[in-house]
Structures are given as structure tokens and as C-alpha cells.
Amino acid sequence: MKGKTLTYIIILATITVAGALSLQFFFLRSSYNYSEEQFRESAAVALKEVAWQLLVASGNTANFDSITPVEIISDSYYLVTVDAQIDFELLKLHLLEELKKHQIYTDFEFAINNPSSANLEQKTFISARGEENPSTYNFLTGKDASAYYFAVHFPDRAPYFQARLSIWYLFTGLLLVVILFFGYTLSVIIRQRQLSQIQKDFINNLTHELKTPISSIALSAKVIADEKILENPKRLFEYARIIQEQNHRLSKNVEKVLNLASLEKNKVHLNKEKIDLQKFLKEVTEYFSQSDSGSKADIKLNLEKATMIIVADKFHFTNLVLNILENGAKYCEKKPRLIIDAYSSKNYLSIRFTDNGIGISKKYRRKIFKRFFRIPTGNVHNVKGFGLGLDYVRKIVKAHKWEIKVDNNPSGGSIFTLLIPQKNG
Known part of the structure; x- marks a missing residue:
């Protein structure tokens, strides 16, 4: 329609x-x-x-x-x-x-x-x-x-009026029920239409994200298959590097989709363990700095000296942090600058991720955690992604019974704050 x-x-x-x-x-x-x-x-x-x-x-x-x-x-x-x-x-x-x-x-x-x-x-x-x-x-x-x-x-005098107006009250009640049903049906239609559009954008984006590395791999493989490539080792190594890089990109995209399917099919199963928060954040940021997105970013850690221990699933917690950092680096029109602050208060251990990216309009802050949702940026392919990262973040936060909130960075960008109740420590 x-x-x-x-x-x-x-x-x-x-x-x-x-x-x-x-x-x-x-x-x-x-x-x-x-x-x-x-x-x-x-x-x-x-x-x-x-x-x-x-x-x-x-x-x-x-x-x-x-x-x-x-x-x-x-x-x-x-x-x-x-x-x-x-x-x-x-x-x-x-x-x-x-x-x-x-x-x-x-x-x-x-x-x-x-x-x-x-x-x-x-x-x-x-x-x-x-x-x-x-x-x-x-x-x-x-x-x-x-x-x-x-x-x-x-x-x-209520009994007198009730006796004479009961049929009208009945008709009015029935009409209100019909209107409520109509409103609910209309909202379902609108939601289904929005979901259909989101899924259409997702499929188009997914097709683009998968076809690009496949085309690059196919082209590189065709070049390498030529015997004359042996005469130019530098060119051979360059195409081998392209195949490796595009294969990594393809694997990462497929992993995201499969991970989402796994979360949708089953409840998140957490293998909780005690984690030294300071040590964990240093390891994750070091790993992120070696990735394509992280290598271009300046990352700063502000950690309390006192040891902060939390209980969490290390695998999912790592992916959660990496997703937030990757978004901060991707959605930035200048050199990305990421600041991670970890501090404790009376009720919570807080991890604050501050970036200098394009920011998130207030009207989109609740929607960004929905599956497939991506903030409109004109060309959907300007920034690579499927709108799955923050949906994954939301699911992991909910599974751990934590909280996450998004605020505007006054100097430009966004601030994601992860709130971990002290009882989890």
C-alpha cells in the first residue's frame, strides 16, 4: 500500500x-x-x-x-x-x-x-x-x-436515569470498543508498514554489504588465478591481502546476522564470571585499537585506582563494549576521539562512553536500540551496518539486568552510560 x-x-x-x-x-x-x-x-x-x-x-x-x-x-x-x-x-x-x-x-x-x-x-x-x-x-x-x-x-436520581439511558450507555460502550479495536488495528497496520520498510532497507543494505566483499574476493581470485601474476610478487601479495581483508569483512557481517538469529531464537544464556573492570576495559580497548575502525581513533581511558569487580558474561560484555566503541568511531565526520570513564557511586558502577561523532537527535534516542533501525543519513550506505549492533547491546544489557542511557555530548557527539548495580559487583 x-x-x-x-x-x-x-x-x-x-x-x-x-x-x-x-x-x-x-x-x-x-x-x-x-x-x-x-x-x-x-x-x-x-x-x-x-x-x-x-x-x-x-x-x-x-x-x-x-x-x-x-x-x-x-x-x-x-x-x-x-x-x-x-x-x-x-x-x-x-x-x-x-x-x-x-x-x-x-x-x-x-x-x-x-x-x-x-x-x-x-x-x-x-x-x-x-x-x-x-x-x-x-x-x-x-x-x-x-x-x-x-x-x-x-x-x-441516578437509578431513574440509568433505567432510561441504559440502552444508550450500551451503544456508547459498544462504539468505544469498536473505536479502540479500530485504533489498535490501525496501529498494527502502521507498525507493520514501518517494519516492512525497515526490513526492506535492511535487506538492501545486507545485499550491498555481502555483495561488495564477494565481488572483491572474486575479482582478486581471478587475478591470482592468472599464471602471469607470479611475475609480479608485489601484486600477488596485494591481491592476497585484499582477499584476506574482504573475507574478514564478510565473516564479520555474517557473524552479526547469525548472532542476531541466535538471540531471537533462544533466550540469552550468560556464563557469568567475576571480571576486573579496569583490566577488562584496557584489554578491550587495546583489541579495538587494532581493528579498522579503532586504528583511526584516539582512545582515552579514565579509570579509578580502586579495583572494581563486576559479574558478567565476558564474551557478551566484550561484544557490547566493542559495539558502542565501533559506533562512536563509525558515525564521526572527523578524527574519532573516544573517552571511556569508569567510576563507582553509592548504587552503581558506571561506564561512560563519550564520542565526538555526529550525535543522535533526541527524537531518535529511544529508537536506536530497536532491531534494524538506523538513523536516516541520506544515503543508507554512507556508513556500513545493518542496525543490529545497538539491538544486541540492548538485549545483553537487559539479560544482565543493567541499564543504559544515551545523552547528548555538549561539545558534539553522544554519551552512552552503562549503569551496573553494585549488587552485581
Whole structure:
């Protein structure tokens, strides 16, 4: 799939999903507002019926049509005027009946105004299950303290809304699940596309890295096969040197690929042993200075005088250090200068590798340890490699339960710091 096509698909799908989600929340909000209005109307009608029943019981219904018995103070608080003395038990009975009749199955609490004291008294809480308890709610009094009225408060209207909006909650939940699944699928597609591109670059680079020494060896072998080469020993030795050098390069590249395959197939098996860190670093840097990359670099060691002992797999630890040093030397546009500092602190033994190379942009510092990843440098063949070295470093660091971090070198280049917990020493 081409890049532009995938981009258009992502944009169109995102707009569609955003539209569907917005529409769903719009309907959910509209349904909630409708349920809110329905609750107010149902509560008002039910309380008006209660007022009528109380007036019927007192035999005083003449003025009922000329008054507005129900005053809505808020969505959950109502005052109901009754032009007659209110009996507590009768009020409770009618409240239970009328609220149930209008399908308001939720907790409520009520209180009755005492005209003589101008206070709301007999405060009672009744749960949706019919349990009765004293109420601690601070009921607000009406404007006319001398009137006969009662107040009703609904402390929790959630059960009412849940019953009416449950289908919308279900649809919204299903939509969110679909969106999450869509997002996950999209991320997998993007990751697969990125991996495909990385693997394509890796194969192209691998082909180039293997074909070059093979071509050089084939050409040199063809020249050596000519009997006339014996007449020029210097030329013979030169082509023999080329074959040896290219064979070493070819073997090194094949070893890297095989090493990666081995690590992918099996867990890293460590043969741990005690290692004198100062002595080890001197030996590794001396070996590196004799390699093609190391022979061109200035290497400086700053080691503490006190002996530092760690427990590690010597073979893998050696390769780890060599990989970091090789990267520092390869990715440098001037004479490579590598500084290795080894020092101890309270919790860690630290090895810091400082180079004067091209540096690593902050946005790539997390990606450099991924398999096949190489920092874009224009021509992929400017610097030889497969993007396997730091992936190997990450695996070995993880296997030893160490830590590694990358920072910018203020004077140019990068700083890799290997943190070895003191318990490993």
C-alpha cells in the first residue's frame, strides 16, 4: 500500500470515527436532557396528585384549581403547597404510591412545614427499597412560612436515569470498543508498514554489504588465478591481502546476522564470571585499537585506582563494549576521539562512553536500540551496518539486568552510560 493512500485512508477513517463518536454523544446528551425534563414533569405531576389526595382527605378541594401547588426549586428539590393541615402518615403513604405510579423508583426525603414555628419538621428519608430513616438534609423553607406545605428532595436520581439511558450507555460502550479495536488495528497496520520498510532497507543494505566483499574476493581470485601474476610478487601479495581483508569483512557481517538469529531464537544464556573492570576495559580497548575502525581513533581511558569487580558474561560484555566503541568511531565526520570513564557511586558502577561523532537527535534516542533501525543519513550506505549492533547491546544489557542511557555530548557527539548495580559487583 502506497504511503499517500494509507494516509488518506487514516484521515478518512479518523473523520468517520470522530463523526460517529460526536453523533453518539450528541444523542446521549439529548436523551439525558430529555430524561431530565421527563423526571421534572413526572415528579411535579406525582406531587400534585399527592396534594390533591391530601385535600380530598381533609374535605377541602374548593381552591385547588386556583393555586399552583408544586414549586420546582431545583431539579431535585420541590415545595408542595396544601391548603390544609398535613398528616405525616397519610403524606408518606401517598408519596410512596404516586412516585411509584409515575415510575420514579429512587430515594427521596421529605419534611412538613409547621406554620406555628415556621420550621420544616418530621424530616424523613425513604430509600428506593422502602426503608425509613431520619433525614439530615438541610431543607429550604418556602416564602410563606405560615402556609401548609411539604418539601421533597431527591438526593440521588441516578437509578431513574440509568433505567432510561441504559440502552444508550450500551451503544456508547459498544462504539468505544469498536473505536479502540479500530485504533489498535490501525496501529498494527502502521507498525507493520514501518517494519516492512525497515526490513526492506535492511535487506538492501545486507545485499550491498555481502555483495561488495564477494565481488572483491572474486575479482582478486581471478587475478591470482592468472599464471602471469607470479611475475609480479608485489601484486600477488596485494591481491592476497585484499582477499584476506574482504573475507574478514564478510565473516564479520555474517557473524552479526547469525548472532542476531541466535538471540531471537533462544533466550540469552550468560556464563557469568567475576571480571576486573579496569583490566577488562584496557584489554578491550587495546583489541579495538587494532581493528579498522579503532586504528583511526584516539582512545582515552579514565579509570579509578580502586579495583572494581563486576559479574558478567565476558564474551557478551566484550561484544557490547566493542559495539558502542565501533559506533562512536563509525558515525564521526572527523578524527574519532573516544573517552571511556569508569567510576563507582553509592548504587552503581558506571561506564561512560563519550564520542565526538555526529550525535543522535533526541527524537531518535529511544529508537536506536530497536532491531534494524538506523538513523536516516541520506544515503543508507554512507556508513556500513545493518542496525543490529545497538539491538544486541540492548538485549545483553537487559539479560544482565543493567541499564543504559544515551545523552547528548555538549561539545558534539553522544554519551552512552552503562549503569551496573553494585549488587552485581
